[in-house]
Amino acid sequence: MKILLAVDESETALQVVKHAAQLAKQLSAPPSIALVYVNLPLPKAVAKELGVDGSEAYYADTAAAVLRKVRAAMKRNRLPFTEHRAVGPVAETLVRLAKADRADLILMGSHGRGTLKSLLLGSVASKVIATSPVPVMVVR
Secondary structure, eight states, X not given: OEEEEEEOSSTHHHHHHHHHHXXXXXXXXXXXEEEEEEEOOOOHHHHHHHHHHHHHHHHHHHXXXXXXXXHHHHHHTTOOEEEEEEESOHHHHHHHHHHHHTOSEEEEESOOSOOXXXXXXXXXXXXXXXXXXXOEEEEO
16 A cells, blocks of 8 residues: 655644554555655745755755654654655645555645635645545544
8 A cells, every 4th residue: 555644844743653553553564655745835035035055955954854753753653654855835746746656545634834824725634635536534
């Protein structure tokens, strides 16, 4: 089974790892897990000010901070995984990566780094559920 495990800065990310470990125990063979962190694109003015190198450093530093704690939880639970980092609209990027990787399941948290905009337009989880061609398991 191929699982796309989406994580963000929220504490829910660690709950998602716990659920991945529980799911893995129920499977007859170890799952193939793609651990994915998606950075939102920087506002154009900020990206222009930082330049390409500065923007890339920001994306790398942000992803590294998030993935460090999640990576440790994955290793504690003895879950095999590969890491993937991307930049883009989160829901659309997760669905695109799930299609490209031919994932069987997307596993993600119900609430992440919300903003007022996400409250008004709908959450990332609901957008993924609405557009994903594969089942989505949402963890609270």
